[in-house]
Amino acid sequence: MSKQAGLPVTRLPMVGQDTVCCVPMVREPLGEADAAGLSRMFKALSDPVRLRLLSLIASHEGGEACVCDLTGPFDVSQPTISHHLKVLREAGLVGSERRGTWVYYWVLPEALAKLSDLLRAPAAPAEVPA
Amino acid sequence: MSKQAGLPVTRLPMVGQDTVCCVPMVREPLGEADAAGLSRMFKALSDPVRLRLLSLIASHEGGEACVCDLTGPFDVSQPTISHHLKVLREAGLVGSERRGTWVYYWVLPEALAKLSDLLRAPAAPAEVPA
DNA sequence: AGCGTGTATCGACGGTTGTCGATGCAGGGG
């Protein structure tokens, strides 16, 4: 327990937000450092509750939602929701801010776009090796 | 165990390959079932070794690579590589086939495209709530 | 100041995951 100053709020260290940008991973091999950073973001997406949380936040009116809007639709406890939100925040996928009594979360579109571009595939299997 | 018939080869059960297709998760909330299936795919991407494996396979000449090409670049043992390839295969991200002595792996572009589309964000933060 | 509500943190517990060495199986070559 080292940090307890209310809330880290908004900008966090993020992971590898600037290590790799838009090069699809299907074109050239990922470096170890890039893979480490990216895997942390994908790990944040590897839980069904977090996936639904993210989608719920993003599709919420105004592009943001307070925690009170997010605890309802799930069967898990409020501390668990809070934990998942923290994971999403530390992965650089969402931002957060306290406004009065409530804490609001929103999606960071750059992060999603980065992952989306990375996974972008030639779609058409027009390779046909030999 | 239960299955040991050489190799499952090529088509596996996959996860939720057909549950959701192209709707970005930022537009409407994900259902529980969709989230469960998708989280399994993201979980397969949540390890740096698997991420590099996938990228190595995809960017390999001809779009495929044999395991012998994949064990070299990593510090982990061959059984571990084999384990990671199995995870990728069961997540529906890669296909595999035995050809003589060697086993080849290739990326399934539809799977990557599906995830890429899902993560596709409006990019422009033109929301500005209230 | 005191209280009530909203949210984060703590500590614990069980299940899952990544890793290894040892072993098993498949196929090609002497």
Place this chain on the structure above:
DNA sequence: CCCCTGCATCGACAACCGTCGATACACGCT
């Protein structure tokens, strides 16, 4: 036929993760 190589599986172990109840903290209100 036997061995050698390539790859998968097994069993074990430590580390990590999701979850909970209890508790602490931050604010607004009265």
